[in-house]
Amino acid sequence: MSSENSHSTDVVIIGAGPVGLFAVFECGMLKMRTHVVDALDMVGGQCAALYPEKPIYDIPAHPAIDGADLIDKLAEQAAPFNPTYHLGQQVTTLTRTDAGWRVGTDKGTIIDAKAVIIAAGVGAFGPNKPPLDGLEAYEGTGIFYLVKRRQDFAGKRIVIAGGGDSAVDWANSLSEVAAHVMVVHRRPKFRAAPESVSRLDALVKEGKVEMVVPYQLSGLEGTDGKLTGVRVADLDDNEKVLDADVLLPFFGLAMNLGPIADWGLDMEKGHILVDQRTLATSAPGIFAIGDIAHYPGKLKLILCGFSEAAMAAHAAHGLVHPDHVLHFEYSTSKGLPGA
Known part of the structure; x- marks a missing residue:
């Protein structure tokens, strides 16, 4: 394995859709470095691939915003935290290590991380x-x-x-x-x-x-x-x-979880079961957010996925920075790290 294909980071985010992109921002605000993996060759997930010009009406402060515009804004919001994107490759292996988890892709990329956030939507998709x-x-x-x-x-x-x-x-x-x-x-x-x-x-x-x-x-x-x-x-x-x-x-879409189904996580009807308070899965250090995550009362809305991204990032902080007590602050008073 060449060093070019081996990486180390704080958090690996699986899925570069809107919820995955917002997870980059939330992790960045907590001073956690991220690598993002997505099977598509572009960021945006279904918003970019299936309905870039479709208006979305339930994004706060936007009476209507096209899918592509939403993705552009989310990518811009994530950019100050310098995420590393691994696009056009699918995560195939998820292996426990002494320090956390090792993520492997079908292109031979290996990423070691202390935590993993799965924001993979509903897996691979195609039209019915x-x-x-x-x-x-x-x-x-x-x-x-x-x-x-x-x-x-x-x-x-x-x-x-x-x-x-x-x-x-x-x-x-x-x-x-x-x-x-x-x-x-x-x-x-x-x-x-x-x-x-x-x-x-x-x-x-x-x-x-x-x-x-x-x-x-x-x-x-x-x-x-x-x-x-x-x-x-x-x-x-x-x-x-x-x-x-x-x-x-x-x-609708024909969904295929692909390798996710083989990662040993507790599942229910094609969704990953999580703790509603932390979005933690049955595997310590792995979190799931967005459409793929399930808990009682779950609403499949982008805005709920944004909230889950924040909650998962805060929960992952204790794994990435175990010696640092997290005191919650509003972004208005905290600002961007380094700004």
């Missing part, structure tokens, strides 16, 4: 695809599972399928640039934030969005990779064709 014949022929040309640039869909006839936050939020957003937006769902109720659903209802009344309910996808029409229509069927199998240039199926 609808079971439609000929789907692959239109992927990337007429069928997309995420929206990276809203402007790419300007002037298009768009069919959005799904009943969750992604379907509702993108129907609201794309209605501003598309020629026509149709939302296909098997029932009139949506599993989305009430305010977003209210906004969608208003757009429907204004004629800017068309509801296709209760229907579900049944087929595709087009030639040479060019989508011209989407077939939908009601509960009695009566079909009709929606003229469309684009289909956006939002049926």
Whole structure:
């Protein structure tokens, strides 16, 4: 093992999504050095990879902020603490040592640390695809599972399928640039934030969005990779064709914990069980925050993940600086270390 691939730090953070990035800041405020590992080749996690232009409405002090902008701000906030990023590599091994833990990746990187914070979201992810014949022929040309640039869909006839936050939020957003937006769902109720659903209802009344309910996808029409229509069927199998240039199926993500499932941590239904007070896992010195962590009353919100990052950092401080008693101070009075 070359020295270039071997590192030593205070805390390894697994996952460079919004919660992992904020954990860098919280650790830095407590004078703990961090290395961050993420399987993606960029920071930001799902925010950057799946919905960089999707507005997020529940970040304090931001009535609305796009995913990419949120990541930029979090990375800027973390930057003064000089985190070392190991991107495009997956953590494969987590081994106990006398001094703490040794983290190994599939690229041969080895990092020794006194504590580990797992902020891996829900592991590796990919879209749940609808079971439609000929789907692959239109992927990337007429069928997309995420929206990276809203402007790419300007002037298009768009069919959005799904009943969750992604379907509702993108129907609201794309209605501003598309020629026509149709939302296909098997029932009139949506599993989305009430305010977003209210906004969608208003757009429907204004004629800017068309509801296709209760229907579900049944087929595709087009030639040479060019989508011209989407077939939908009601509960009695009566079909009709929606003229469309684009289909956006939002049926959630297929999750894969990957190596995390083999690390010997107490799990429940694909999530890591933690102590709600400290975010500590069943393995001393390992903490879990964000969507992958579970405890009674858990809310899967980014803002809750931010709070968990602060709590985990404070809990890890005793392992990194055992001889230093931590007296909590507000950032307004403490300022940035070295500032």
